[in-house]
Amino acid sequence: MTALTLVPTAFKPDISPVADSLAISALVALLPLITVFLTLGVLRWKAHWAGLTSVAVAIVVASLFFGMPLGLAALAATQGAAFGLFPIMWIVFTAILLYQVTVRSGRFEDLRATFHLISDDPRVQAIIIAFCFGGLLEALAGFGAPVAITGVMLMALGFSPLRAAAVVLLANTAPVAFGAVGTPIITAGNLTGIPYQEIGAYVGHQTPIVAAFVPLLLVLMADGRRGVRQTWPIAVVVGLTFAIFQWISATWISVELTDIIASLAGLAAAVLFLKVWQPKGREAALETLHSEREREFAMAGGPETSSGSAGAGPATDYVVSGEELAERADGLTRARIMMALFPYLLVIVVFGIAKLIAPVKSWLTTTDIKIPWPGLSGEVLTIAGTPSAATTYTLSWLSSPGSMLLICSLIVAFVYGIGLAGWGAEAWATAHKMRYAFLTVASMLALAYVMNFSGQTITIGTWIAATGALFGYLSPTLGWIGTAVTGSDTSANALFATLQQSAAETAGIDPTLLVAANTSGGVVGKMISPQNLTIAATAVGLVGRESDILRKVLPWSIGLIVAMCILVGLQSTVLSWMLP
Numbered sequence: 001m002t003a004l005t006l007v008p009t010a011f012k013p014d015i016s017p018v019a020d021s022l023a024i025s026a027l028v029a030l031l032p033l034i035t036v037f038l039t040l041g042v043l044r045w046k047a048h049w050a051g052l053t054s055v056a057v058a059i060v061v062a063s064l065f066f067g068m069p070l071g072l073a074a075l076a077a078t079q080g081a082a083f084g085l086f087p088i089m090w091i092v093f094t095a096i097l098l099y100q101v102t103v104r105s106g107r108f109e110d111l112r113a114t115f116h117l118i119s120d121d122p123r124v125q126a127i128i129i130a131f132c133f134g135g136l137l138e139a140l141a142g143f144g145a146p147v148a149i150t151g152v153m154l155m156a157l158g159f160s161p162l163r164a165a166a167v168v169l170l171a172n173t174a175p176v177a178f179g180a181v182g183t184p185i186i187t188a189g190n191l192t193g194i195p196y197q198e199i200g201a202y203v204g205h206q207t208p209i210v211a212a213f214v215p216l217l218l219v220l221m222a223d224g225r226r227g228v229r230q231t232w233p234i235a236v237v238v239g240l241t242f243a244i245f246q247w248i249s250a251t252w253i254s255v256e257l258t259d260i261i262a263s264l265a266g267l268a269a270a271v272l273f274l275k276v277w278q279p280k281g282r283e284a285a286l287e288t289l290h291s292e293r294e295r296e297f298a299m300a301g302g303p304e305t306s307s308g309s310a311g312a313g314p315a316t317d318y319v320v321s322g323e324e325l326a327e328r329a330d331g332l333t334r335a336r337i338m339m340a341l342f343p344y345l346l347v348i349v350v351f352g353i354a355k356l357i358a359p360v361k362s363w364l365t366t367t368d369i370k371i372p373w374p375g376l377s378g379e380v381l382t383i384a385g386t387p388s389a390a391t392t393y394t395l396s397w398l399s400s401p402g403s404m405l406l407i408c409s410l411i412v413a414f415v416y417g418i419g420l421a422g423w424g425a426e427a428w429a430t431a432h433k434m435r436y437a438f439l440t441v442a443s444m445l446a447l448a449y450v451m452n453f454s455g456q457t458i459t460i461g462t463w464i465a466a467t468g469a470l471f472g473y474l475s476p477t478l479g480w481i482g483t484a485v486t487g488s489d490t491s492a493n494a495l496f497a498t499l500q501q502s503a504a505e506t507a508g509i510d511p512t513l514l515v516a517a518n519t520s521g522g523v524v525g526k527m528i529s530p531q532n533l534t535i536a537a538t539a540v541g542l543v544g545r546e547s548d549i550l551r552k553v554l555p556w557s558i559g560l561i562v563a564m565c566i567l568v569g570l571q572s573t574v575l576s577w578m579l580p
Helices: 022-029 031-042 047-064 070-105 107-118 122-140 145-156 161-171 174-192 196-203 207-211 214-253 258-274 282-300 322-330 334-356 358-366 401-415 419-433 435-454 456-486 489-507 511-523 530-540 546-571
Strands: 369-372 392-395
Touching: 022 031, 022 456, 031 047, 031 435, 047 070, 047 435, 047 456, 070 107, 070 122, 070 145, 070 174, 070 334, 070 392, 070 401, 070 419, 070 435, 070 489, 107 122, 107 258, 107 322, 107 334, 122 145, 122 161, 122 174, 122 214, 122 258, 122 282, 122 334, 145 161, 145 530, 161 214, 161 282, 161 530, 161 546, 174 196, 174 207, 174 214, 174 258, 174 401, 174 489, 174 511, 196 214, 196 511, 207 214, 207 511, 207 546, 214 258, 214 282, 258 334, 334 358, 334 401, 401 419, 419 435, 435 456, 435 489, 456 489, 456 511, 456 546, 489 511, 511 546, 530 546
Parallel strands: none
Antiparallel strands: 369 392
């Protein structure tokens, strides 16, 4: 064991610092991650306490076992926390603020009625709302927002609480990799040094395979085999359209805009297809959902209990009858529909200008401020002995997607007539609600930076790479586990992206493939994360019944991660032609 060092000095990581054994050193390096799993997954601590505890363990391991000066380890944590707050949580905050502005204005009710105009079949509505609109929300916000919002909407359309929760959790898979305007992939790029556009292109050759089948799985979950028999054409059309446009956008257009483009393309395909085809069995499906809903409420003591069971949550504030929704939909004018869609159309325009018009994109990049992290820059070396470039923090105050979303939210506030005062009230309320989320993500990124700079990550990666070519098949499970534990594909990439990179380099596998595999594996782990289960349970009024929801979605998550492992393993060998 290395003596505790307090005086900052240039530090070079050693991959076998404990007893000159790679295996023992890797096991010691795993302690911070084990702390995350135990405190969050077993002891069920609050996520922010689990994160802060894990950071403390990582700093102790870095100093006591890996010889990193305590001052440098602490500074590494501060840089990671800063990156977690800006740009990551800045994006999430402004995206949710944009949504809250639409709710305050009352236009969100028109948006729900607009979906009713597209189709009044609950199976089709599950695809349109949970998959297409949920994908759009994931593109803008991520971090649980799509599950909460679409869960409430499905409840309002007649779904039982448990089924609504399961459907939205399953739908919140394929879009996750490019969620929050590409934040998981951008994070992986920042940590590994691989251009995030390359990582996104690889992910764009993996997650579309899952996306193509998700609408079919949603219909199966919503109405069983009968639903698949009666609605498979629309499910196939939407799934394939989403997958194709996700593939195209991630590969050639923009990582940040991928889910926006794919979700809108899927929605457009649904609208056009439903003009020439309508599913059978709507009344039978509605009757089944109604009976199930009544049964669940009866077992829980009614839809309006105060004990935290069915109905205890925001869902009851939004439940309306089909007749009320149909009446509102009938009263919609073209102008009201356009106003309901305005925030999302504005975001597309703003991001399209910022990301696709080269002079604007270049100018925005020039506004970025590069900050060598005080006390850390130049004092941390890579495993090769060169100064680490990762110790420079980039403050993208204007080019950040979060800043663009902030501008959009202000424009929407004035167009919708709530003004600066209303916008400010929503901003304050949103920040207050998200205070622990800020702390959680900051701590997870702090943990990642300490592990990366101290050499813990590369030690684990080098050890795991001993599995050789087999690791190509196993790599997505790290992202799956990381997202299941942290509730965030971004946090999973913060924990494991550089580990995947170092393992791939040692095993002779394309590093970009395995970093992408970490992201792709994470998309199917989100539905079983405790945080996401809690968000879903709260949204539909099933607080305290997260275990029931977990039992309903766990088999789907396991099946999808097995499929993803097989795909990535084959892409590392015989299917390498699939990669960009």
